[in-house]
Each structure stands twice: as C-alpha cells, then as structure tokens.
Amino acid sequence: MSETRDEFEQDLDKKKEILNSCQSSKGLKSCYNCDEIFNCSTRKDYVDAVYNSMSKGKTEGGFDF
Numbered sequence: 001m002s003e004t005r006d007e008f009e010q011d012l013d014k015k016k017e018i019l020n021s022c023q024s025s026k027g028l029k030s031c032y033n034c035d036e037i038f039n040c041s042t043r044k045d046y047v048d049a050v051y052n053s054m055s056k057g058k059t060e061g062g063f064d065f
Helices: 007-025 041-055
Strands: none
Touching: 007 041
C-alpha cells in the first residue's frame, strides 16, 4: 500500500536528495564536518523543507506529526 505524499513531503524528498548528493560529492556523511555548514544554502533549504513538512506551511507554529 503506497502512501500519498503531500507537496511539502515531496519538496522535502527533493531537498534531501540534493543535500545527500552534496554530501556525497564532498565525501561526507554529515553536514557537520563541512566547512560551509553555517553559510550553506543547500542545508538551509533542507532545514526549511523539514520545517515546512512538519508545519504543512503554517507560519503560526504547530506541527502535524
């Protein structure tokens, strides 16, 4: 049985794939060992996508678990 993923979850999947590709290209398994961790737009986009997938785009807070 396949679960239907909403637009926020689909965006998260895309951002995770981009992040994993970046980590692989640098030979890393985590962003924490990357010199660009605090100025990385790829990581920021991923973190934002995680937040949006949990809040379903709501800006007033609250998460849908």
